[in-house]
Amino acid sequence: MVDLFALVLTHGLLALAAWRLIQRADLDRDPPKAEPVPEEQAQSRRGMRLK
Numbered sequence: 001m002v003d004l005f006a007l008v009l010t011h012g013l014l015a016l017a018a019w020r021l022i023q024r025a026d027l028d029r030d031p032p033k034a035e036p037v038p039e040e041q042a043q044s045r046r047g048m049r050l051k
Helices: 004-022 039-050
Strands: none
16 A cells, blocks of 8 residues: 555655745846957967967
8 A cells, every 4th residue: 555645745845846946036037148258368268278
């Protein structure tokens, strides 16, 4: 026989975790984009890697 308490407990905890994740405000916002690197700096960085 399946232990009903174990099923209710585990599914309840999973539902609680899902509910708390859904309620988070930061899931609706995208992180700010990084500034593009100027071409001069990108070339100097590439040169440093080759050495």
